[in-house]
Amino acid sequence: MTQEADVTQGPLTTEAGAPVADNQNSETAGVGGPVLVQDQLLLEKLAHFNRERIPERVVHARGAGAYGTFTVTADVTRYTRAAFLSEVGKETETFLRFSTVAGNLGAADAVRDPRGFALKFYTEEGNYDLVGNNTPVFFIKDAIKFPDFIHTQKRDPYTGSQEADNVWDFWGLSPESTHQVTWLFGDRGIPASYRHMNGYGSHxxxxxxxxGEVFWVKYHFKTDQGIKSLTQAEADRLAGEDPDSHQRDLRESIERGEYPSWTVQVQIMPAAEAAAYRFNPFDLTKVWPHEDYPPIEIGRLELNRNPENIFAEVEQSVFSPAHFVPGIGPSPDKMLQGRLFAYGDAHRYRVGINAGQLPVNRPHATEARTHSRDGHLYDGRHQGAKNYEPNSFGGPFQTDRPLWQPSADFTAGTGDHEAPAHAEDDDFVQAGNLYRLMSEDEKGRLIGNLAGFIAKVSRDDIAERAISNFRRADGHFGKRLEAAVQALRG
Incomplete structure (x- = not known):
């Protein structure tokens, strides 16, 4: 492979490298005459322009990203054999993409919506992707409901707008969403910037x-800048004045040398404790109480370099929770299990089968050695090497050591099973606990935010069902919300 030339200097050329004589005037049949089809520079430019956008992400379309460094600050080798966590002081390059969930690519940043927190570690054992949010929980616990949930957050097929009826109809009929909705409509529902919010692995x-010992873990990224959030009124004003507020803030803070950072913590549960725990520890709508499993600090994440090109490095970046490294693996979390397939499949459709060869996506601290060849925009990197395994020509070979350990023996019959029942598997306990942790001012803002949205629904039964879920979380919560909605609906 030859070294790439500097494409920013020298004469302008066509895509094939021929010098361009005139980039200001298209070729015509005489002065004032019609344009000629032989003007291949014109046709090349227009054809390329028509194809300069790829499909936006179905969710998390609106985003910003930056490169950084993860540094280990505590010895965790008793829990994991992951090489990038093997010693205190070890540094690993990272790329972090922030995003909103429901908005399209042109939407505003300052909106009430969860924020994606997708982190790529460029480790010496391959890329490890940790795909999370700025909330420790989510709206649903089974991936089979994900398309339905997102359809309620997106534009209605008839009206072309997001409809309160659709949102609250689904949430009301899916009581497992009560905990996350309480998070979303509380004071942290609209971060002031990407720098001023926490991140979570969530799963x-x-x-x-x-x-070979197994531990279950949850990741927490605690912002070192402090939590700062916007009220609904502040967000409405900012979204109109500066739709790019979060992206601009992140870029400019790094340009100033004010590198945002997060203290990285994990909660650790020995695998033997999971089956008898008081609720299903793999339920994405639940948090592990800190008194049961206190978070321990393991590292520090700092963002210190902006992308040179947003399209190449942010829009074409791909993340998949299936990208594990030795010492880290999945759990029986049903949402995670669905995402192991869905994320990679989305990127193969959106960016292409060779998306992993792009600079932002390929391993930086090692090399990918696969027998996956050809396809759209394949760059010929394997040259003439054999494309099968096993082979006797010195090709890549298997290690015979799985990345993760078997997590359980499954002997029951196949079927559409609910998760195993635990003593405190309940959709409302943690939402009520969260409400009771709030100050009176925080509760008042939560009630106001919820009531303002629920009051927009057109049917009384949808509004009542939504309120009922919060009433089951906490009687006082439900009573105050009901009164607030009635006042707004008249």
């Missing part, structure tokens, strides 16, 4: 050590 993941 439960497996860590396994050299001895």
């Amino acid at each position: 439960t993941y497996q860590w396994n050590n050299e001895a």
Whole structure:
């Protein structure tokens, strides 16, 4: 492979490298005459322009990103054999993409919506992707409901707008959403910037050590800048004045040398404790109480370099929770299991089968050695090497050591099973606990935010069902919300 030339200097050329004589005037049949089809520079430019956009992400379309460094600050080798976590002080390059969930590519940043927190570690054992949010929980617990949920957040097929009826109809009929909705409509529902919010792995993941012992973990990224959020009125004004507020803030803070950082913590549960825990520890709508499993600090994440090109490095960046490294693996979390397929499939459709070869996506601390060849925009990197395994020509070979440990013995019959029942598997307990942790001012703002949205629904039964879920979380919560909605609906 030859070294790439500097494409920013020298004479302008066509895509094939021929010098361009005139880039100001198209070729015509005489002065004032019609344009000629032989003007291939014109046709090349227009054809390329028509194809300069790829499909936007179905969710998390609106985003911003930056490169950074993860530094280990505590010894965790008793829990995981992951090489990038192997010693205190070890540094790993990262790329972090922030995003909103429901808005399209041109939407405003300052809106009430969860924020994506997708982190790529460029480790010496391959890329490890940790795909989370700025909330520790989510609206649903089974991936089979995800398309339905997102349809309620997107534009209605008839009106072309997001409809309160659709949103609250689904949430009311899906009581498992009550905890996340309480988060979303509370004071942290609209971060002031990407720098001033926490991030969470949200799902439960497996860590396994050299001895083969298994631990379940949850990741927390606590902002070192402090939590700052916007009220609904502040967000409405900012979204109109500066739709790019979060993206601009992130870029400019790094340009100033004010590098945002997060203290990285994990909660660790020995695998043997999961089956008898008081609720399903793999339920994405639940948090693990800190008194049960206190978070321990393991590292620090700093963002210190902006992308050079947003399209190449932010829009074409791909993340998949299926990208594990030795010592880290999945859990029986049903939402995570669905995402193991869905994320990679989305990127193969959106960016292309060779998206992993793009600079932002390919491994930076090692090389990918696969037998996946050809397809759209394949760059010939394998040259003449054999494309099968096993082979006797010195090709890549298997290690015979799985990345993660078997998590359980499954002997029951196949079927559409609910998750195993635990003593406190309840859709409302944690939402009520969250409400009771709030100050009176925080409760008042939560009630106001919820009531303002519920009051927009057109049917009384949808409004009542929505209120009922919060009433089951906390009687006082439901009573105040009901009164607030009635006042707004008249």
